Amino acid sequence: MELQNFNFVRELVQTRSAIMLADEKVYLVESRLQPLARREGFASLDEFVAKLRMAANSSLYGKVVEAMTTNETSFFRDVQPFEALRKMVLPELITQRAAKRQLRIWCAASSTGQEPYSLAMLMREHFPQLATWDVKILATDLSTQVLEKARSGCYNQIEVNRGLPAPFLLKYFDRLGLNWQLKETIRQMIEFRPMNLIEAWPTLPTMDIVLIRNVLIYFDVPTKKGILAKIRRVLSPDGFLFLGGAESTLNLDDSYVRSEVERTSIYRLR
């Protein structure tokens, strides 16, 4: 695509989502926006972006930002964070919350739902006692399109092949033709809601666990700092924060203490 068109998309995406696209991300813009341009009836991507540039604040802007929002994910992505949840974080919280019998968990960039559903399956499988607790998993994402898919709990064969242990597939999914759908008992554990991390946050309950993995990496430093500061306000004083493998609070927010559990980093408030 033409450089000026790439720059326009880059600026649009940064303004709307704070996601920064480096120079070498031309391929990413092309691969994500080509299908959208075609769907909108344009012969080429450049023609599509030229139209965008002429129409100020077009309704297409939202679609462009949505298409550019990274949503690469899989069930039990990276494995280790889920091991840390199973072996240390959940047992500790279950002990600490024994009187209240309440847990609040937030997946802050839940994409197509694999992360919150992995967590729900893990809890059902290894902590059956939580079935009688008041447990709520809030899953939010910027993109309404991915949230719609997440809510359906419906995945194709490639998606359920990726990262999902076969016994879990058999136990927690029903086969629907070529697709597989999570059973209602798992789907009802999660509330999916749209939320843009860089806009004003709605009132959220105090969270025992926050997962915001592979999100900060796309933001500039002030935005990262702002998000970590806001998480500080919703995270329970003895709660746990999970970031992506390439992310850290280091040099961004010194109110968090990092520790390593099951070869994954977890963060707690000082």
Place this chain on the structure above:
Amino acid sequence: MYALIVDDSRAMRRILRSIVEPLGFEIAEAGHGIEALQRLEERPDTELVLVDWNMPEMNGIDFVKAVRANPRYQNVKLVMVTTETEPAKMARALMAGADEFVMKPFTSDILLGKLQLIGVMPPEACG
């Protein structure tokens, strides 16, 4: 480290080899279950077997049962890599002693992820 690839399709064996060999495994191949049992006997310290379901001579499920019936092979990890996607059949494979199940078609990251799940490879090797 030894791995055994069992599939009657030479093309599929080649694909699986290209994914598993870079992990540091020395690879043996077999075209069906009987041949695979022979390969295992030659290398009883094989750590990983990737096995298809539908093959001549002895199919994958009978191979899995035969392996699990032999105390020498208790520690070998068995992964079925197959076009079978019927839940009942998958359940049979797991009941028979398969550790994991990969549905064809798959990508290399799917197979590597499954190997990570059953502890065959360290997480950092997944990239």
